Amino acid sequence: MTQEAVFDEVARSVGQLTRAELPGRLARLDSPASAEAWQDLAPVLARYGLDVRPETRALLAEPRATARILGAVAQECAGVASALWADYAAWLPFLLAGAEGVCESDGGGCPGSVGYMAGGTLRLAREADGWRLSGRIGLAFGASASRELTVYAESESEGAFVRIAMNGAGEPEDNLGLRACRLRPGLEVDHTVVGPKILVQSLDGARVLRRRCESIALGWLATIAAANGRAALRGAQAYAGERYQGGGLLAQNPVIRHLLGSAEMRVEAAACLAEHALEQTESGKLPTLAKVFATQMGEQVCLDAIQCLGGYGYMRDYGLEKRARDAKTLCTLAGSNVHLLAEAGGSAEEVAPRG
Amino acid sequence: MADVYSWLGRKMFAKKGWRDPLKAPRAVERFRADLREWLQREVAGDVDRLDQAHEEAHQMEVLRKGARAGWLTLLVPTRYGGEFRLMDFFRHGLLKGVVFTEELAAACSGVAVLYGAHTLGLLPLFLSFDPKILKKFLPEVAKSCRGERPGLFAFAITEPSAGSDVEDPEGSKGARLTTFARRKDGGYVLNGRKCFISGGNLAEFVTVFAALDKARGVESWTAFVVRRGTPGFSVGRIEDKMGQRASPAAELIFEDVFVPDDHRVGPEGDGWRLNQQTLDLSRPGVGAIALGAARSAFEKTLAWARGQGHLSDRLWQHELGDIAMKLEAGRTLVWRAAVTFPPDPALSAMSKCFASDVAMEACSRLIDLTAPFGAARPFGLEKAYRDVKLTQIYEGTNQIQRLKIAEPWLADGGGASA
Numbered sequence: 202m203t204q205e206a207v208f209d210e211v212a213r214s215v216g217q218l219t220r221a222e223l224p225g226r227l228a229r230l231d232s233p234a235s236a237e238a239w240q241d242l243a244p245v246l247a248r249y250g251l252d253v254r255p256e257t258r259a260l261l262a263e264p265r266a267t268a269r270i271l272g273a274v275a276q277e278c279a280g281v282a283s284a285l286w287a288d289y290a291a292w293l294p295f296l297l298a299g300a301e302g303v304c305e306s307d308g309g310g311c312p313g314s315v316g317y318m319a320g321g322t323l324r325l326a327r328e329a330d331g332w333r334l335s336g337r338i339g340l341a342f343g344a345s346a347s348r349e350l351t352v353y354a355e356s357e358s359e360g361a362f363v364r365i366a367m368n369g370a371g372e373p374e375d376n377l378g379l380r381a382c383r384l385r386p387g388l389e390v391d392h393t394v395v396g397p398k399i400l401v402q403s404l405d406g407a408r409v410l411r412r413r414c415e416s417i418a419l420g421w422l423a424t425i426a427a428a429n430g431r432a433a434l435r436g437a438q439a440y441a442g443e444r445y446q447g448g449g450l451l452a453q454n455p456v457i458r459h460l461l462g463s464a465e466m467r468v469e470a471a472a473c474l475a476e477h478a479l480e481q482t483e484s485g486k487l488p489t490l491a492k493v494f495a496t497q498m499g500e501q502v503c504l505d506a507i508q509c510l511g512g513y514g515y516m517r518d519y520g521l522e523k524r525a526r527d528a529k530t531l532c533t534l535a536g537s538n539v540h541l542l543a544e545a546g547g548s549a550e551e552v553a554p555r556g
Numbered sequence: 557m558a559d560v561y562s563w564l565g566r567k568m569f570a571k572k573g574w575r576d577p578l579k580a581p582r583a584v585e586r587f588r589a590d591l592r593e594w595l596q597r598e599v600a601g602d603v604d605r606l607d608q609a610h611e612e613a614h615q616m617e618v619l620r621k622g623a624r625a626g627w628l629t630l631l632v633p634t635r636y637g638g639e640f641r642l643m644d645f646f647r648h649g650l651l652k653g654v655v656f657t658e659e660l661a662a663a664c665s666g667v668a669v670l671y672g673a674h675t676l677g678l679l680p681l682f683l684s685f686d687p688k689i690l691k692k693f694l695p696e697v698a699k700s701c702r703g704e705r706p707g708l709f710a711f712a713i714t715e716p717s718a719g720s721d722v723e724d725p726e727g728s729k730g731a732r733l734t735t736f737a738r739r740k741d742g743g744y745v746l747n748g749r750k751c752f753i754s755g756g757n758l759a760e761f762v763t764v765f766a767a768l769d770k771a772r773g774v775e776s777w778t779a780f781v782v783r784r785g786t787p788g789f790s791v792g793r794i795e796d797k798m799g800q801r802a803s804p805a806a807e808l809i810f811e812d813v814f815v816p817d818d819h820r821v822g823p824e825g826d827g828w829r830l831n832q833q834t835l836d837l838s839r840p841g842v843g844a845i846a847l848g849a850a851r852s853a854f855e856k857t858l859a860w861a862r863g864q865g866h867l868s869d870r871l872w873q874h875e876l877g878d879i880a881m882k883l884e885a886g887r888t889l890v891w892r893a894a895v896t897f898p899p900d901p902a903l904s905a906m907s908k909c910f911a912s913d914v915a916m917e918a919c920s921r922l923i924d925l926t927a928p929f930g931a932a933r934p935f936g937l938e939k940a941y942r943d944v945k946l947t948q949i950y951e952g953t954n955q956i957q958r959l960k961i962a963e964p965w966l967a968d969g970g971g972a973s974a
């Protein structure tokens with residue numbers, strides 16, 4: 202079996218799982234009660250191997266394979282995909298560095314148990330009995346049920362990835378979309394870490410690893426955004442094939458065909474760029490461009506899909522308004538699109554052409 | 557230089573009675589100030605609850621307060637107990653109406669639709685130019701507004717299988733209508749179903765459009781006022797919507813509903829004209845709803861950015877400048893459509909379509925700019941984002957508006973080359 206075929210197989214089985222398990226849970230996951238909905242969803246996801254257990258670690262350490270998983274989940278629910286995204290991103294530095302000790306510390310993560318490191322950098326200091334971690338984290342993001350968080354900290358000469366408890370984070374915010382996840386503002390950190398929950402490297406090494414992890418996480422987000430947009434588009438296409446208006450089926454109406462064609466062009470371009478970015482995770486720039494582009498396109502496509510259904514698209518029962526809310530929220534993850542673009546535009550790094 | 561300008565302004569323009577056509581007259585600005593103060597006092601504290609839950613009693617409470625302040629009778633002539641003066645209309649056309657709507661929407665666009673749907677339902681009565689029907693219903697509306705349950709109107713054209721087809725003349729030719737009226741002694745019997753009717757479940761009176769003849773479709777469309785409680789008339793499902801959740805969208809069911817002759821609005825077969833002219837008048841108002849919601853999102857962002865010190869950042873200045881420019885362009889178009897008399901259908905369509913498109917873009921970009929906070933509920937932008945999307949859909953989707961703009965060019969043979 203080629204590597205691509207393995208990825209396809211993974212995506213197919215995850216797709217089956219999510220089609221079977223998620224639709225009935227979507228309403229609760231999209232509500233303030235989503236933390237409770239996670240309680241019974243997490244074991245299901247784990248049963249299908251979506252937790253970070255030893256057998257799946259090799260796969261998860263391969264960014265393109267993980268992208269297939271996230272894409273397949275996002276076809277059903279971008280919120281659950283984003284929670285897994287935070288989870289995988291939180292495990293990623295340890296997996297890439299082969300820091301099995303950290304991974305073993307509680308026998309692999311239950312899906313949705315770990316949030317991704319929030320913006321900002323914490324201070325790291327060596328102490329007699331371990332490492333002292335201090336500072337403030339602006340935001341923590343993860344599944345609404347997650348209790349731990351991977352954070353990044355630096356001293357003068359070292360950088361470290363650390364898993365800490367989320368205790369003390371502010372009340373979770375209710376968000377426009379991705380409501381299966383929670384954004385917790387303001388977490389004060391000041392404690393000593395011992396044992397297997399920390400991965401310390403030289404400052405340069407840690408920075409390279411961090412950059413690489415961020416690039417992969419951005420590529421994953423782009424994949425989620427494209428998959429969410431594609432699913433919205435499929436919904437709109439199906440509707441257009443059934444709805445009679447303006448003297449014929451919408452699918453025969455040139456205005457709607459143009460709308461659908463333009464949406465398809467954007468979704469496919471976004472998906473291509475996301476894939477391209479995941480092949481170049483040494484680069485910081487391309488994943489940034491891919492994240493911004495795919496989330497923007499994903500949002501536009503979801504809004505166009507609503508538009509294609511007219512008033513029906515605006516109603517919760519049809520599921521497209523949730524896709525649009527999720528899509529817009531994806532734009533706000535891992536850096537504001539406006540500032541990410543300005544940052545990328547200021548970087549002299551050259552993007553390598555594909556192939 | 558500034559001094560020369562102000563001198564010129566005083567000496568030349570002001571004296572000659574020259575007025576900036578794009579500035580609201582003082583009377584309208586005073587009205588705006590009073591309205592803002594009222595909204596702050598009576599509505600601001602309720603917005604969250606109105607957005608979260610469908611509570612009919614709560615929605616009625618907001619309407620009751622507004623009715624007492626005169627907001628539900630702005631269109632009702634003074635002689636019937638309302639606030640409308642023809643002279644005001646000659647002075648500033650619908651400007652007061654779009655300012656009213658924008659302010660309401662800046663507080664909560666769902667609340668703006670609670671009021672807007674009532675106006676929409678009343679407009680066909682005015683456009684029928686039939687004093688009898690005005691006299692029949694308007695005094696009752698005015699009186700009810702001083703009581704416990706304001707007599708709201710709603711406007712019902714949309715049917716499950718005919719949405720755009722009852723907005724677009726071209727599509728209307730093949731519209732699959734399901735609501736029909738048939739003559740019976742002393743009146744008509746209505747059967748059928750309407751969907752997505754804003755305020756349909758709260759209304760005391762619904763202006764319903766029904767075809768008299770299946771074969772002639774909308775050509776035989778006729779408007780009727782149906783009272784709440786009439787036997788056979790019931791409310792079906794209330795939609796669970798993305799936004800504008802303060803304003804319920806209801807399904808209305810008509811099963812052998814008898815409507816007396818004197819509840820018919822205009823002559824038989826006048827329904828399509830009434831429908832189109834109603835929408836021509838109201839579309840700038842939809843543009844105003846979009847702008848109001850986006851303006852409020854903009855103001856919140858500006859205040860936050862100032863507090864955070866972002867305003868000294870050139871990228872922030874550039875983004876906010878661009879968004880402000882587009883919103884102002886939208887407002888200019890809405891105001892121009894509002895002061896154009898008789899209403900220009902293409903201009904009305906442009907104002908609704910352009911304003912809602914730029915408002916949607918604005919809300920989206922403001923969330924991007926303020927990420928990650930902007931998508932969080934307490935920040936207030938996410939509601940505007942959800943609310944504004946609807947303005948691209950109702951009263952004719954923005955696709956239909958674009959086709960409407962092209963309509964005059966088809967008058968002389970359409971497709972054939974010029």
Ligand SMILES: Cc1cc2nc3c(=O)[nH]c(=O)nc-3n(C[C@H](O)[C@H](O)[C@H](O)COP(=O)(O)OP(=O)(O)OC[C@H]3O[C@@H](n4cnc5c(N)ncnc54)[C@H](O)[C@@H]3O)c2cc1C
Pocket residue numbers: 287290317318319320321339340342384530533534535536537540866869871872924925926927928929
């Ligand atoms: C759903 C969600 C998920 C998230 N997930 C992650 C994650 O996985 N990993 C992660 O690291 N972070 C994550 N974040 C946090 C987010 O990426 C950062 O918080 C964000 O990039 C802002 O950084 P900050 O918190 O340091 O705030 P600040 O740096 O204080 O920024 C606050 C505001 O300033 C703006 N700003 C930032 N830089 C500039 C600039 N140079 N010029 C002008 N304005 C600027 C920002 O756009 C924002 O509006 C997430 C956020 C959300 C909403």
Ligand SMILES: Cc1cc2nc3c(=O)[nH]c(=O)nc-3n(C[C@H](O)[C@H](O)[C@H](O)COP(=O)(O)OP(=O)(O)OC[C@H]3O[C@@H](n4cnc5c(N)ncnc54)[C@H](O)[C@@H]3O)c2cc1C
Pocket residue numbers: 444446447448451454456457508509510511512513515673711712713714716718719720721723724727751752753754755797805946949950951952953954955956959
């Ligand atoms: C919350 C809400 C409140 C509403 N309030 C009211 C109300 O108070 N009273 C009332 O009567 N109605 C109301 N409506 C109905 C609203 O006006 C219709 O939803 C709207 O006209 C679109 O019709 P539709 O939903 O059936 O979509 P459709 O007509 O099915 O349109 C689906 C898609 O096809 C496109 N399309 C359709 N026909 C054509 C064509 N000929 N050429 C090109 N594109 C076309 C549309 O642009 C759209 O993209 C409301 C709707 C909503 C959602």
